[in-house]
Amino acid sequence: MDPFTELIDDEAELVAVVRSWVNRQVKPVVRQLEHANTYPEALIDDMKQMGIFGLAVPPPWGEESVSVPCYARVTEELSRGWMSLAGAMGGHTVVSKLIGEFGTDEQKDRYLPRMATGELRATMALTEPDGGSDLQALRTTARPTRDGYVINGTKMWITNARRSGLVALLCRTDPEAEPRHRGISILLVEKGHGFEVSRDLPKLGYKGVESCELVFEGFEAPGSALLGPLEGQGFAQMMRGLEIGRIQVASRALGVAGAALEDAVRYAQQRQTFGKQIWEHQSIGNYLADMATSLTAARQLVYYAARCYQSGQRADLEAGMAKLFASETAMKIALDCLRIHGGYGYSTEFDVERYFRDAPLMIVGEGTNEIQRNVIARELIRRHRVSG
Numbered sequence: 146m147d148p149f150t151e152l153i154d155d156e157a158e159l160v161a162v163v164r165s166w167v168n169r170q171v172k173p174v175v176r177q178l179e180h181a182n183t184y185p186e187a188l189i190d191d192m193k194q195m196g197i198f199g200l201a202v203p204p205p206w207g208e209e210s211v212s213v214p215c216y217a218r219v220t221e222e223l224s225r226g227w228m229s230l231a232g233a234m235g236g237h238t239v240v241s242k243l244i245g246e247f248g249t250d251e252q253k254d255r256y257l258p259r260m261a262t263g264e265l266r267a268t269m270a271l272t273e274p275d276g277g278s279d280l281q282a283l284r285t286t287a288r289p290t291r292d293g294y295v296i297n298g299t300k301m302w303i304t305n306a307r308r309s310g311l312v313a314l315l316c317r318t319d320p321e322a323e324p325r326h327r328g329i330s331i332l333l334v335e336k337g338h339g340f341e342v343s344r345d346l347p348k349l350g351y352k353g354v355e356s357c358e359l360v361f362e363g364f365e366a367p368g369s370a371l372l373g374p375l376e377g378q379g380f381a382q383m384m385r386g387l388e389i390g391r392i393q394v395a396s397r398a399l400g401v402a403g404a405a406l407e408d409a410v411r412y413a414q415q416r417q418t419f420g421k422q423i424w425e426h427q428s429i430g431n432y433l434a435d436m437a438t439s440l441t442a443a444r445q446l447v448y449y450a451a452r453c454y455q456s457g458q459r460a461d462l463e464a465g466m467a468k469l470f471a472s473e474t475a476m477k478i479a480l481d482c483l484r485i486h487g488g489y490g491y492s493t494e495f496d497v498e499r500y501f502r503d504a505p506l507m508i509v510g511e512g513t514n515e516i517q518r519n520v521i522a523r524e525l526i527r528r529h530r531v532s533g
């Protein structure tokens with residue numbers, strides 16, 4: 146049984162296999178890959194072998210599909226080794242869910258079997274240079290033609306864009322629609338003439354995997370690229386996709402926080418000052434106590450959100466709370482881990498500085514934490530509206 150989520154049988158076994166692989170294959174090489182900003186080809190191949198790219202592909206198209214709590218635990222374990230590895234499968238699994246839930250039979254047959262093995266990688270493109278939070282203001286257009294769409298626009302920060310053969314593109318198919326979200330659709334686009342991965346964006350952390358700008362100039366996509374049977378559903382489809390995306394990002398935060406806590410607990414026993422192991426100084430002991438307590442609380446929220454999503458009910462409030470709390474917790478734990486390590490916390494010869502650079506992404510990505518609070522408040526009122 147998995148000690149955190151009480152997963153049993155095959156799912157607990159999968160988590161244990163990933164955990165052991167992270168300890169043996171990832172931990173020893175991560176610092177070197179990170180600092181060289183090297184794409185982790187061999188590790189991604191191992192992840193394909195373990196079925197990790199198929200975790201969100203439903204049967205009969207995939208054989209490795211798991212429950213959402215198990216998906217959260219696998220994500221957490223990957224991130225405990227290197228957040229970038231969890232990022233390499235994050236958008237892919239959201240697109241798997243989108244196609245599984247909203248795709249036509251033809252789209253499922255065309256994409257899901259190859260996505261399950263990782264032969265075909267996928268990413269999602271929402272954010273634009275002028276804004277990521279106000280998605281209804283997006284400017285990328287897909288003008289309907291007789292047999293498809295002509296796409297123009299720019300997307301920003303699209304992770305795994307170079308290695309992905311499939312992009313779930315959020316775009317405007319009807320500029321006149323009111324309300325605006327009714328004019329937004331998702332198109333499943335494959336690379337071709339008029340679609341360029343124009344540059345890799347330099348970033349603070351999240352090394353090894355690419356985050357890119359995409360430019361569409363007169364790119365032609367067939368009518369069959371529309372996700373599902375109807376235009377104008379893309380915004381609602383993506384909001385559902387972001388529920389699992391936010392659970393994924395929250396799980397990544399758990400992984401980073403868990404790694405930081407492990408390192409802090411070890412170092413606080415190895416390092417001695419004033420004739421004592423440093424954890425015996427009350428200040429340091431208190432840091433450890435607070436780190437462990439807040440991480441345990443964050444875990445409960447994330448697994449709770451995962452169970453809500455798994456039940457099929459709307460989970461935007463739960464996923465938002467999980468993402469908000471887990472990411473803020475990871476940031477605080479990474480900082481306190483750095484404090485505990487003293488000067489070595491600032492050294493690139495230790496992992497601590499990486500946790501401190503990786504943690505902020507979970508605060509910003511998949512909707513900033515300011516946006517999560519908006520989502521939580523709005524949904525709270527919707528669920529508890531008083532009449533009159």
Ligand SMILES: Cc1cc2nc3c(=O)[nH]c(=O)nc-3n(C[C@H](O)[C@H](O)[C@H](O)COP(=O)(O)OP(=O)(O)OC[C@H]3O[C@@H](n4cnc5c(N)ncnc54)[C@H](O)[C@@H]3O)c2cc1C
Nearest residue numbers: 269270271272276277278302303304356510511512513515
């Ligand atoms: C490394 C990395 C990888 C990423 N990967 C992807 C990806 O694969 N696909 C993708 O589509 N996007 C991706 N993103 C983009 C990410 O989702 C956006 O950066 C994020 O949603 C915020 O959008 P923005 O950067 O445009 O900020 P803005 O929307 O410009 O926000 C700026 C500030 O204003 C605040 N703000 C804005 N509106 C409100 C409001 N209504 N209420 C309160 N505060 C508000 C924000 O919280 C933020 O603090 C990635 C980003 C990074 C850094």
